[in-house]
Amino acid sequence: MKLDGKVKLPRPTPDRYAGLFADDGAGRPQEVITFHSRTHTVEKIKALWERARDDFLAIGRWLVVAKERMEHGEYEAMVRAELPFSPSRARQLRTVAEFVDSGRIPLERLPPADSVIYEIATLSDDELAAAEPDIRPDLTRVEAKAFKKRAEPGAQNALPDRAVLVRRIERLKQELANAQAQLTQIDQGS
DSSP: OEETTEEOOOOOOTTTTTTTTSBOSSSOBOOOOOOOOHHHHHHHHHHHHHHHHHHHHHHHHHHHHHHHHSOTTHHHHHHHHHSSSOHHHHHHHHHHHHHHHHTSSOGGGSOSOHHHHHHHHTSOHHHHHHHGGGOOTTOOHHHHHHHHHHHSTTGGGSOOOHHHHHHHHHHHHHHHHHHHHHHHHHHHHO
16 A cells, blocks of 8 residues: 555554564474563563573583583684674673672672673772662663763863762662661551
């Protein structure tokens, strides 16, 4: 169908994916997509995102062990010829796994995106110490990259990024609201 010379594509139906992922063909069960509500959708996506982080951590751990156990040159050859990602991506995944397993920042405080954890993992000890109070699960990659900029020579007197400050204010407002709600519960329970 054409409107004003443009092709109008049919709108997908809401149940377009319903039941399509019951089996991936290799015998591995897959999620059956059934929309219930916005809240349910957000919960499912967040759970899958965290599962993806866990999968990337597992891949990184496998890479760490492989690099430690393989003969010189064998690991690099394996990554280049047999894995579905580049050597630089393999290095990032190993770095993330090693950082998480070091326990320097508890996993529950880290964001679920391995690219953001990588930015944190590559901070120097001084940069990490300075950034540590601001590391939280909803940290963005832009904010994590800003940690390095804050540590650059001459940046000590520079103002922090506006977006970082706005997010910090919002986080502090939420913490204050949570604390006030807890106080109210305590007062009502007493």
